[in-house]
Amino acid sequence: MRPLDICLGLVIILVWGFNFVVIAWGLEELPPLFMGGLRFLAVALVGSLLVRRPDTPWKWMLLYGLSLGFGQFALLFSAMAVGMSAGLASLVLQSQALFTLLFARWILHEAMHLHQFLALLVAGAGLSLVGLSQEGASMTALGFGLTLAAASSWALGNIVNRQIAQKGYKGGLSLVVWSAWIPPLPFFLCSYLFEADFSLQLVLDMSALSWFAVIYLALIATVLGYGLWGRLLSRYPAAQVSPLTLGVPVVGLSCAALLLGEELQPLQWGGIVLVLLGLGLNTWGAPLLSRWRTAA
Numbered sequence: 001m002r003p004l005d006i007c008l009g010l011v012i013i014l015v016w017g018f019n020f021v022v023i024a025w026g027l028e029e030l031p032p033l034f035m036g037g038l039r040f041l042a043v044a045l046v047g048s049l050l051v052r053r054p055d056t057p058w059k060w061m062l063l064y065g066l067s068l069g070f071g072q073f074a075l076l077f078s079a080m081a082v083g084m085s086a087g088l089a090s091l092v093l094q095s096q097a098l099f100t101l102l103f104a105r106w107i108l109h110e111a112m113h114l115h116q117f118l119a120l121l122v123a124g125a126g127l128s129l130v131g132l133s134q135e136g137a138s139m140t141a142l143g144f145g146l147t148l149a150a151a152s153s154w155a156l157g158n159i160v161n162r163q164i165a166q167k168g169y170k171g172g173l174s175l176v177v178w179s180a181w182i183p184p185l186p187f188f189l190c191s192y193l194f195e196a197d198f199s200l201q202l203v204l205d206m207s208a209l210s211w212f213a214v215i216y217l218a219l220i221a222t223v224l225g226y227g228l229w230g231r232l233l234s235r236y237p238a239a240q241v242s243p244l245t246l247g248v249p250v251v252g253l254s255c256a257a258l259l260l261g262e263e264l265q266p267l268q269w270g271g272i273v274l275v276l277l278g279l280g281l282n283t284w285g286a287p288l289l290s291r292w293r294t295a296a
Contacts, residue, residue: 005235008228009244017251019221020086021259023077026213031195032077034202035214037187040069040180042218047177050223054174060164064175065182068157074187075150084143085262088130090252091272092147094245097282098123099155107159115281123278129271172230176222246279 026035054061080089098120104110131144164171191198206214232244253272256262264272 012228013247015225016248018255020090020252021255022213022216024086027081029210032081033191036073036077037184038214039217040183043180043222047223051174051177053178054170056169061179063160065179069183070186071153072150075146079143079146082143083140084147085139087253087256087262088139091249093151096151096154099152100158103155103159119278119282123275126271126274130268173226176226
């Protein structure tokens with residue numbers, strides 16, 4: 001990569017890693033579903049002024065918006081509201097790569113290669129260690145389960161995105177921005193039904209920290225983050241760009257420790273190492289196995 005693009009890649013890692021701390025700050029004052037509605041409403045209002053509508057039919061944008069937008073973030077925000085730490089959330093959410101492999105096999109009937117199967121085993125063992133460690137107060141079992149569900153919803157969004165690309169429609173930032181018109185309605189409806197403090201007065205009473213959280217999640221993490229991500233994908237092969245996501249949980253865990261005072265147990269650290277190893281195997285496993293077979 002060119003030096004400028006390497007710097008942009010680092011910006012993406014920092015923005016998406018710090019994103020989990022910002023979510024935790026926002027949840028200190030806002031109910032999770034209400035905050036999710038505000039986030040996507042801001043993305044839609046501002047982003048649609050900057051990005052042209054894609055040629056993707058609304059039925060596909062509906063599926064994309066409900067899975068990757070509403071499903072993922074309703075579950076993630078709720079998970080963090082009931083006891084999932086920001087640092088561990090940044091790691092566990094990356095299991096979307098593993099769920100994507102499984103859904104691609106099940107729904108799209110794509111073949112699963114040896115390195116992908118090994119990646120599932122290694123990262124799955126790591127997630128099991130993280131989930132089984134209930135010492136301390138870094139997370140709850142419910143929070144862990146909801147975060148896994150959020151990762152699976154993200155994976156479903158990836159499958160929808162792949163189908164959109166296979167049909168020849170445009171994706172990328174324009175799809176993210178214009179599909180953001182879909183999640184606010186189910187977010188606010190669910191907030192009205194399930195969150196006792198739902199009220200428009202919440203917006204009027206928002207502090208500077210809450211406004212910062214919503215603006216950051218909408219404009220920085222979403223519009224800027226996906227905009228830079230799309231720029232890199234347009235210039236370099238996906239295999240060269242995708243490993244950048246491995247840096248997100250590293251930044252997330254570091255920011256959570258420094259800014260939120262989160263501490264992890266030894267068993268959880270062991271799980272973190274295995275998850276990162278599994279994700280790395282999924283990314284680089286094919287060329288490594290190819291070289292090993294050639295050498296043998």
